[in-house]
Amino acid sequence: MTSPFTLALQGVSFQLPSGELLLSDLNETFDDRRTALVGRNGAGKSVLARIMAGELAASAGRCLASGPVHYLPQHIPPQAFRRVAELAGVQPLLDALVRVEAGGVDPADFECLDGHWDIRARLQAELAGVGLAHLQPDTPASHLSGGECTRVALLGAWLSDADWLILDEPSNHLDRAGRDALREQLQRWRGGLILISHDPLLLDDMQRIVELSASGLRSYAGGYAFYREMRQQEQGTAQRELQRRKLERDRQQHAMQEQRERQEHRQAKGRKDAKQANQAKILVDRQKERSQTSMARLATQQDERRERLAREVQEAFGQLREDVAVVLNAPDCELPESRGVLLLEALRLPFGNATPLDLSLCGPRRVAVTGRNGSGKSTLLKVIAGGLSPAAGLCEVKVRSAYLDQHLTALLPERSVLELLQERNRVADPSVLRTRLAQLGLPAARVELPSALLSGGERLKAALACELYAEQPAQLLLLDEPDNHLDLPSREALENLLQQYRGALLVVSHGEAFLGRLGLEARLECGESGWRWLSE
Incomplete structure (x- = not known):
């Protein structure tokens, strides 16, 4: 069955002002499965999110969404918004409602409010539902804490008419109650969802995880536990393949060295035999030329083999993840139980x-x-x-x-x-x-x-x-x-x-x-x- 919600990346690339290519030829289709986008800091997740939300133009390629996209950025500066209603994205609706209630008859206001006549009550209900009943639509956004700011901005996502939500690190400033509420809301959401997060509990609720790295996008059909297990398996396989390629490189380099030594030995023997047989100079020169050609051809062949072996090792190394095991040399900080x-x-x-x-x-x-x-x-x-x-x-x-x-x-x-x-x-x-x-x-x-x-x-x-x-x-x-x-x-x-x-x-x-x-x-x-x- 075809999903009613699709968001497709078609050959998307993005070049930084420095000329560095951050994203290269990304192709992926997102459907109605709750999906997390993960990757190392600096991999380009937030840039990709802005491209998918239509806030940033790709350097190449395009992004096609089945409907409106609501994007929640990672950093939400309260000073950029005047009031709670503006932060929640419903200020235009409330303004239109005030004008209509005052007797206004502008068709644009009626069109804006179509399906949203209860927006004031819905906003207050949502605020109360996340423990923010003390806030009013006209409360200055600058009075909000980081966690309150995030929760109000999330309300805008739930109140929007969007087919797609793209949320960039929405749990960073939330306390435990706020995170629990976020998890419940994400599970209730019935549209398309792309969540950028490093929170294992949120990731475990996802139905799919897509990892962004220098090699592109890779999809895993499951939550965080499955993703982590598959990642460990892939790392083990990559390490074994790298070790196999290194052993093969060393074995062939040893064989090439022996081959070269045998060839040099045959040439030396041929020169010695020719000298002892008192062959004509023209014959000796011709044999010497053939020998030099043969050595040059062998050297070229061996150089090509070395390059191929080095390339295979490098490719195998490229399949390894960048994760580095951390070792703490125990400092002199151990405490006796009674201290x-x-x-x-x-x-x-x-x-x-x-x-x-x-x-x-x-x-x-x-x-x-x-x-x-x-x-x-x-x-x-x-x-x-x-x-x-x-x-x-x-x-x-x-x-x-x-x-x-x-x-x-x-x-x-x-x-x-x-x-x-x-x-x-x-x-x-x-x-x-x-x-x-x-x-x-x-x-x-x-x-x-x-x-x-x-x-x-x-x-x-x-x-x-x-x-x-x-x-x-x-x-x-x-x-x-x-x-x-x-x-x-x-x-x-x-x-x-x-x-x-x-x-x-x-x-x-x-x-x-x-x-x-x-x-x-x-x-x-x-x-x-x-x-x-x-x-x-």
């Missing part, structure tokens, strides 16, 4: 939840700090890190700590990772530091660049390296949403790195799949009634 780490007594935060908090942590405890947006999670980490003073109470950190905020502000953008790390560790040999950075997935070509030029995943690993490989490594890590904006390989690398860490950990995140892989022992949850300690 005091953190003491909070009747602590009141300057912002967010003002309920007093009492907490005593000992040893290498791994704790998630959870709660709704605005509840005070980030504020708590800032108070513990010493960046904010508590409104009241005691906050005592008893070990070396490191705080990584959402924007990694400690990683100076104009300085390279290697420079920053050498400043933190003047004892270690630079070659040792380079090796440790490489084992974290930061190769030599990247560690000397200004940190501003690194990807989000690279910047996070660099910031952690500066804390964990310092002369005095951090024994308590305070991480504020470290998994936000990371692509899937970078997220998996972060999970692997934190699993190897032997200090204490306090981490703020709304990513349940991410938290579930960190070996947590407890959660410190901030709810309406205050703080709760929950054992895992």
Whole structure:
């Protein structure tokens, strides 16, 4: 049965202003299956989304959609919108409704409102349904938090008449309740859907995953678990094929060397026999010319074989994914079980939840700090890190700590990772530091660049390296949403790195799949009634 919703890419390419070809000859058809578009940061997912939404012209090729497309970008600046209704995309409808209610008879207003006469009630109902009943259509958009801004923009998607939704990282600023609501809404959507996301829970709800890489688009008929399994299988197959090609190259190069040595031996023997037989000079010269021609032909044939073998190895290498295993050389940060780490007594935060908090942590405890947006999670980490003073109470950190905020502000953008790390560790040999950075997935070509030029995943690993490989490594890590904006390989690398860490950990995140892989022992949850300690 033919799908009523189709969106087709036909030979789509896109060239950056620098001349670099970001997308090349993409051909794919999307149907009514809920589809996720995944790929590494910088692969061109957002550019492709804008092309499919009609917001950006392809350099070549075209995109054909069966109906209207509603696009939700990754970054939604509240200052670009005046009111909540404008952010939700329904301001023109409300304006037309106001004019009609005031007695206006403009046919354009009646045509605009056809099928939307209840838009005001629908907007209020949708706002209430996602916990935003306190907002009004004319509430200034600049008053909204990042999570509220995202939720209002998503309402515009559900209220639109679009056949297609293209959503670019819609869960980045949502708390757990917001993400749960998003999942339910996506499952109820009956039109075409293309979701760009790195959230494993959202990806698991998809019926299809399409991966964008330098080699193009590749489709997987299933959710995240199936995609991850197939990706691992493909990686294993590619590694075995690469090893086979390398062995074949080495075997044939050895055989060519033996062939060349035999040929040279025959030539030397022929020259010796001719000399001993006192052959005429003309015969010796002719034999020498034939020998040289034969050697030249052999050299040409062997050069061609070497090129073919090298090309086959390179092609096999190209089938390998770029994922790099992360190795953390255990820094001297291990904590005895009885060692005091953190003491909070009747602590009141300057912002967010003002309920007093009492907490005593000992040893290498791994704790998630959870709660709704605005509840005070980030504020708590800032108070513990010493960046904010508590409104009241005691906050005592008893070990070396490191705080990584959402924007990694400690990683100076104009300085390279290697420079920053050498400043933190003047004892270690630079070659040792380079090796440790490489084992974290930061190769030599990247560690000397200004940190501003690194990807989000690279910047996070660099910031952690500066804390964990310092002369005095951090024994308590305070991480504020470290998994936000990371692509899937970078997220998996972060999970692997934190699993190897032997200090204490306090981490703020709304990513349940991410938290579930960190070996947590407890959660410190901030709810309406205050703080709760929950054992895992």
